[in-house]
Amino acid sequence: MKAWYLIPLAIFIAMLVFLGVGLKLDPHEVPSPLIDKPAPVFHLQTLDIPSRLMSSADMRGQVWLLNVWASWCSGCREEHPVLVEFAKTRAVPIYGLDYKDQPDDARRLLDSMGNPYIASVSDLDGRTGIEFGVYGVPETFVIDKAGVIRYKQIGPITPKVLHDTILPLVKKLNAA
């Protein structure tokens, strides 16, 4: 019955494994129920020309990224250079949703740090953000030709996420 003494050790090792895995999980990354659902429709004024409205329906037929950002959000400033570099490759059109921001501040940020977006729209009251289930900017959605959300990145986009996840997905969706 010597094996009995090994049981606490086995339980301890199992706990270590679970806790170790738990350390690597981010509790802020809540899986979105909107994956594989049609993207919410919005009609919002563009950041550049407030009198011009843009609708999510205009993007039908192409794979595109919707990047939710704001000038007050530090994570967005962190990912901004990554987006600017990525936009130069023209791999996929990037549109911005300027979430609960002052348009003047937002324009100033784009002037000083570069503008990776084909266009940005202003979500002044955060309503569109709620429709998209946004709870922590920056967030990025990959939306396919039929207007269905295929992926959601919570938190800043890193070059690693871009090359390991987003680019392969965009290629796959473009081929479909």
Add this chain to the structure above:
Amino acid sequence: MLRKPLLALLLAAALHPALAKEAAPVAADPVAEARLMKLSSELRCLVCQNQTIADSNAELAVDLRNEIREKIQADMSDAEIKDFMVARYGDFVLYRPPVKNTTLVLWAGPFLLLAVGGGILVFNLRRRRQHVADPELSRDDQALAESLLHTDSTKETT
């Protein structure tokens, strides 16, 4: 002497429309506000995850309270409002998540652990009872033990 002018002043103040208006938003619709508080205290704020939308002062929580308030005014039922939230933020927003395949471990896990722990306890208790009942000394052993004990005690006393 002072009473009457004071009373008049109070009356004037009470009837003053501007003052009456100031208090209005708080008690605009106590029933709706109570419903809002009850509903939002069952919903998790995703920014500060251990607070409810009712408790949290995060900007998103304020926005979501306004959203819920509007939905209440639009005569939506509690279930409809919860569905709206779940459709956007997932089951995670509910402090009492529904029993589903994905939440089965969450609901059944504690009972499973209790059953396993209870099983181990019962198993060990049974084994212990067997151990206690086990040793039966033969007559020779008994005599030997007694003599040893005896000599021991005499040694100690001498």
